[in-house]
Amino acid sequence: MSDNIKVVVKVRPLIAREIEEKQKYQWRITNNTLYQLDSNGRDYGQGFTFDKVYCQNTKTADVYNDVARPIVEAAVAGFNGTIFAYGQTSSGKTYTMTGTDEAPGIIPLAVLNLFEIIKNEPGRDFVVR
Numbered sequence: 001m002s003d004n005i006k007v008v009v010k011v012r013p014l015i016a017r018e019i020e021e022k023q024k025y026q027w028r029i030t031n032n033t034l035y036q037l038d039s040n041g042r043d044y045g046q047g048f049t050f051d052k053v054y055c056q057n058t059k060t061a062d063v064y065n066d067v068a069r070p071i072v073e074a075a076v077a078g079f080n081g082t083i084f085a086y087g088q089t090s091s092g093k094t095y096t097m098t099g100t101d102e103a104p105g106i107i108p109l110a111v112l113n114l115f116e117i118i119k120n121e122p123g124r125d126f127v128v129r
């Protein structure tokens, strides 16, 4: 896997609608590999390995610190960086990237982090857009 591109998965809890529909988790996580489960709860097919798989209890702030903070800090040091969320509808992209007042997402955390860095370097000029 490329050192320059990291792909991480953030698993979300079942939402109310899925609990009402009596859906079950269809994936099992071992280390950084996701295994799909069949209707009997047994592994189905091969596993899919990522740079990191975060379980459903992981806080967005933890994902930020692990994955996004180094990219924001590198950007301030002059390295290009991109952070984006990809996933099917209702998978949790908005929750993860925008978040809520109680659990701010990657974007507000990045803005906060960026302006903290800028504040601590009064001798440098920054352009943010």
Ligand SMILES: Nc1ncnc2c1ncn2[C@@H]1O[C@H](COP(=O)(O)OP(=O)(O)OP(=O)(O)O)[C@@H](O)[C@H]1O
Pocket: 011, 012, 013, 015, 056, 087, 088, 089, 090, 091, 092, 093, 094, 095, 096
């Ligand atoms: N980690 C989480 N913990 C609790 N609830 C979550 C979590 N992640 C997502 N959800 C909830 O799951 C639902 C779907 O998430 P969200 O709207 O972020 O998905 P999305 O990928 O942005 O969907 P779409 O592509 O349709 O806009 C929302 O009700 C959201 O609050």
